[in-house]
Amino acid sequence: MSPQTTPHPGPDVTPHPPRTPATPPTSRGQASHPHDLDRHCQDQAPDDLDRHSQDQPPTPRGQAPETPRDLVGIGIGPFNLSLAALAHPLAELDAVFYEQRSAFSWHPGLLIDGSRVQVPFLADLVTLADPASPWSFLSYLRARDRLFPFYFAERFHIQRAEYDAYCRWVSENLSALRFGHQVDAVRFNPEHDVFEVDFTRIAPDGEAEALGRTYTKNIVLGIGTEPHVPDPLRPLVDASAVPVIHAADYLDHRETLLAAEHVTVIGSGQSGAEIFLDLLRHRPAGREKLHWLGRTAAFAPMEYSKLGLEHFTPDYTRYFQALTEPVRDQLVASQWQLHKGIDAATLAAIHDELYRRTLHGGWPDAVLSPGVRVRTAGRIATTKVELHLEHIHQNTRSRMTTDAVVLATGYRERSLDRILAGLDPYMRRDSRERPRIDEQYRLVLDPAVSSAGCDIYVQNAERHTHGVGAPDLGLAAWRSAGILNSLTGKETYPLPRRTAFTTFGLQPQDAKIPSARRPKTLTPLMEGI
Numbered sequence: 033m034s035p036q037t038t039p040h041p042g043p044d045v046t047p048h049p050p051r052t053p054a055t056p057p058t059s060r061g062q063a064s065h066p067h068d069l070d071r072h073c074q075d076q077a078p079d080d081l082d083r084h085s086q087d088q089p090p091t092p093r094g095q096a097p098e099t100p101r102d103l104v105g106i107g108i109g110p111f112n113l114s115l116a117a118l119a120h121p122l123a124e125l126d127a128v129f130y131e132q133r134s135a136f137s138w139h140p141g142l143l144i145d146g147s148r149v150q151v152p153f154l155a156d157l158v159t160l161a162d163p164a165s166p167w168s169f170l171s172y173l174r175a176r177d178r179l180f181p182f183y184f185a186e187r188f189h190i191q192r193a194e195y196d197a198y199c200r201w202v203s204e205n206l207s208a209l210r211f212g213h214q215v216d217a218v219r220f221n222p223e224h225d226v227f228e229v230d231f232t233r234i235a236p237d238g239e240a241e242a243l244g245r246t247y248t249k250n251i252v253l254g255i256g257t258e259p260h261v262p263d264p265l266r267p268l269v270d271a272s273a274v275p276v277i278h279a280a281d282y283l284d285h286r287e288t289l290l291a292a293e294h295v296t297v298i299g300s301g302q303s304g305a306e307i308f309l310d311l312l313r314h315r316p317a318g319r320e321k322l323h324w325l326g327r328t329a330a331f332a333p334m335e336y337s338k339l340g341l342e343h344f345t346p347d348y349t350r351y352f353q354a355l356t357e358p359v360r361d362q363l364v365a366s367q368w369q370l371h372k373g374i375d376a377a378t379l380a381a382i383h384d385e386l387y388r389r390t391l392h393g394g395w396p397d398a399v400l401s402p403g404v405r406v407r408t409a410g411r412i413a414t415t416k417v418e419l420h421l422e423h424i425h426q427n428t429r430s431r432m433t434t435d436a437v438v439l440a441t442g443y444r445e446r447s448l449d450r451i452l453a454g455l456d457p458y459m460r461r462d463s464r465e466r467p468r469i470d471e472q473y474r475l476v477l478d479p480a481v482s483s484a485g486c487d488i489y490v491q492n493a494e495r496h497t498h499g500v501g502a503p504d505l506g507l508a509a510w511r512s513a514g515i516l517n518s519l520t521g522k523e524t525y526p527l528p529r530r531t532a533f534t535t536f537g538l539q540p541q542d543a544k545i546p547s548a549r550r551p552k553t554l555t556p557l558m559e560g561i
Contacts, residue, residue, distance in 0.1 A: 100247035105129035112493035114157040117167040132214035136203035155506040161513035223485035257443035292436035299440025300326025335374030342532040351536035352499035401406030
């Protein structure tokens with residue numbers, strides 16, 4: 033049976049003065065490109081409820097409750113969902129997670145029929161930290177009476193739509209999740225040594241329904257990533273007459289794209305390959321009229337050797353985090369094929385489809401051009417787009433006209449500054465103004481905050497400090513368990529000391545078990561409260 037949702041006793045919204053809510057980035061799950069997530073890439077939840085408010089009156093601005101929450105999560109994608117699932121059995125931990133969307137959804141525009149997650153099913157939300165958890169993928173299959181069909185299917189890599197369904201099943205059964213809650217601001221209250229988190233509860237029609245505030249000692253940010261549109265193509269995205277869409281919205285516009293006379297796909301990663309293949313399979317032979325452009329020198333396969341995959345282990349993460357900032361930046365730029373290449377099976381399927389269309393003579397009307405970048409672009413009349421192209425290695429230029437464009441140009445981490453503007457004076461940054469993040473995934477904050485036992489953890493916002501594994505689904509449970517160990521001050525989830533055969537560096541980094549940071553009984557915030 034599926035685990036049951038634990039009901040809360042009643043609503044908790046600590047009111048605060050009227051304000052104009054900021055419009056933060058939509059918290060959309062993790063990170064990076066969904067294939068970075070695989071490889072690396074309901075019913076509405078109850079209203080916001082705070083167990084502490086049941087025996088305390090609402091607190092005015094500037095006065096915190098006696099017992100703030102232990103943890104507030106911002107964003108509910110796979111990574112914070114993993115944290116919520118592993119936190120669920122910890123009765124001593126008071127945690128809540130906010131998400132402005134009305135329900136869990138994992139890159140719905142890219143759930144192309146047959147597309148698979150690029151990590152094994154064991155890289156679910158919990159298994160690699162707690163194989164006995166009731167929130168594992170195998171538990172999901174048992175709850176749906178699908179264990180035997182899965183057993184006979186012999187699939188180590190599941191379909192992306194099935195991973196999405198599994199995550200939705202978990203999200204529908206965890207009582208700590210608050211969908212339809214938009215976090216507007218986070219502040220530190222130095223008088224009471226707590227964070228204040230302001231939020232807006234969103235009605236089903238998208239309108240603001242209520243304002244609230246909660247208090248917490250710790251925050252974990254899982255606000256995910258957003259589609260990246262290159263500057264030369266930005267003016268085209270808003271052109272309603274010509275479909276220029278990001279891959280994130282592919283399925284919403286698929287029929288329009290199939291009806292277009294000529295379609296250009298830009299981007300040489302997994303999304304670009306899957307979209308090109310899907311369009312190719314559904315356009316008539318000899319009249320495909322497809323063009324696939326990529327900046328990389330080749331439509332390159334993703335590094336998927338067994339030793340290569342050890343770059344997505346805790347051992348490598350510890351090694352990378354201990355390197356100097358310039359070395360880390362150089363490594364991240366050089367390791368693109370570890371997480372931005374194309375699955376070999378997808379490349380084989382594209383070649384098979386193209387080859388099939390030559391069986392009766394002739395070649396398919398499809399052009400695959402690597403090593404090409406788009407310099408500029410513009411509209412011709414109202415129904416076509418002209419792309420100005422440059423071949424990177426030939427140093428030659430040309431133009432092409434197309435009727436529709438799909439931008440498979442990846443994702444970028446959402447800026448933490450937009451949601452943490454109120455904490456800017458407390459944040460410590462590196463030479464490129466990026467947040468500094470320690471080995472336990474905590475933002476490095478002013479000692480006035482950290483010495484008060486208040487921390488902010490991040491998920492999938494630390495590639496510059498922790499390496500290519502930051503957006504990897506395979507490291508989700510391990511990172512979540514590490515965060516919970518840090519929060520509880522003990523080894524709540526025992527983690528492996530060694531995870532790779534490769535020895536990274538001449539002086540391997542030892543695993544660190546966090547020590548207790550505070551007594552179990554919370555100290556009163558001020559006399560008389």
